[in-house]
Amino acid sequence: MCLAVPMKLTAIDATGKGVSELEGTTYSVDLSLTPDAKAGDYLIVHAGFAIEKLDQEEADERLKLFEGMAQMYAEQDTAK
C-alpha cells in the first residue's frame, strides 16, 4: 500500500498538475505535497501524488556503492 515509484517530472501544466514519465508512459501527478518540485526532478509517486523528491546525488552515490559490490563479487567469483 505504501509502495511508490520514482518517476521523472517532465513538465508542470497551467493548472499546477505535474506530468511525469516512467518507462515511456505518461502520468499525471498531483504536486500539492511537493510544492517546490521542478521539471527534471525525480519524484516518488504514491496514489497519484508526489510524496517526496528523490535526491539524485544520494541515489547515484548509493548506485555506485552497489556497483562496486557487484564488481567485487564478480572478481571473487572468477578468482575461485
Place this chain on the structure above:
Amino acid sequence: MKYIDGYRQGDAGKFLGKRIVENAALLADKHEPIYIMEVCGSHTMAISRFGIRDLLPPNVKLLSGPGCPVCVTDAGYIDAALSLARKDVIIATFGDMVRVPGSKKSLADVRSEGADVRICYSPAQAITLAQENPEREVVFMAIGFETTMAPVTTLIPSAEACGLTNLSLLTAFKLVPPALNALIADAEVKVDAFICPAHVSAIIGAEAYRPYVEERGVPCVVCGFEPLDILYGIDNIVSQFLNGECALVNQYSRVVTDAGNATAQKLFETFLTPVDAGWRGIGVIPMSGMGIREQYEKYDAAKRFGVSTDGGSPDPGCMCGDVLKGKIIPSDCPMFGDACTPQNPVGPCMVSSEGSCAAYFKYER
C-alpha cells in the same frame, strides 16, 4: 530505469548476502539469533518476492510487522462502510479494500447486491466523483499510514476549494510510531531491531525513530523497498550487533530526510487530530490513529451519518493479529492455504497485496 533496476543487481545482492552470512557466523558465538522486524507490508512483499529470506543464515530472522494498513483495518470499519453502501451512498475506495471481510460481508459482496462501490487509484478521483454526482453522497474510505494519509487528507482542502458538500471521509488512519511502542512493550513479541518503513519515513522523517534507539535500545534502520536496500539494511543491523552498537541509520537517504515532508506534516496538523485507534487482531492502541478535527467535522463520514467503526466481529479462527505482531508466520495458521486463500480470503492479511499471508501464499509455499 536506473533508479529501480540499479537497486536490484544480482551480484551486489550476493555480495551482501555473503557478508551477512560471514558476520552472522561471528555473531553466533556471542549472541542469540537476532529477530529483525520489517514493519511495513511493502517490505514484507519485497522480501518474499526477491527471496531475501533464502540468503539469510539461521541466526538472522525476519519477522513481518503490522505495517499493512488494509490488514489492520477493523471488521467494524468495513461494517460501517457496508451500512453506508446500503444507504445508497457512493463508496469510493482503494481497490485493496474491496474484498476485505467485515463481520460477515465485504464491499465486493454488497456491490454484487447492487451497492455503488467505486475503485479509485488516487483519492483525487473522489473529488471528480462528488462533482459528477451532486445529488448523491460520496464517502471515501480514508485508510492508510502516514504515506497514504497525506494524499487522502488533501481531499479536505480540495473539497473546501471546490465548495463540495457531498463528500466525506470514513477515517481509519494509522500511525506507525505508536504501533512500534506497542510492539516493544509487548513481552510476547521478540524484536531486536526494526527495518523502518521507506515511505512512511519520507513523511515523518528518520528522526522519528530516535526514541526507540536511544530510550529502548532497539536499532532502527530506514530502508528503501528495493532488494539491495533491504539487504544493505540487514547487513547494517547484523554488523551493529556484532560491534555492540545501537544506532539509527537512514539507508534510504535518497528519499528520506531527517525531518520528513513539512508540507504533509502541516496538512495533518491543520485538518487532523490524534485519536485512539483499533488495530484488527491487535486491539486499541492509544493515540495511534488520526481523526478529522472538529472544525472540519462535516467531512467526517462517521459523524455525518452516525456510524461506528469500532471492533466488529471478524472470523475468530483468523490469526491475523498474531501474524501482524510477528508471533507466528502465516503458514502456522491452520487455515493458511486451505480454508484461506487469496481467492477465498478469511482475513485481511490474505486479501491485501501486501499482507503477510498473501506474500507467503504467493512466493513462499
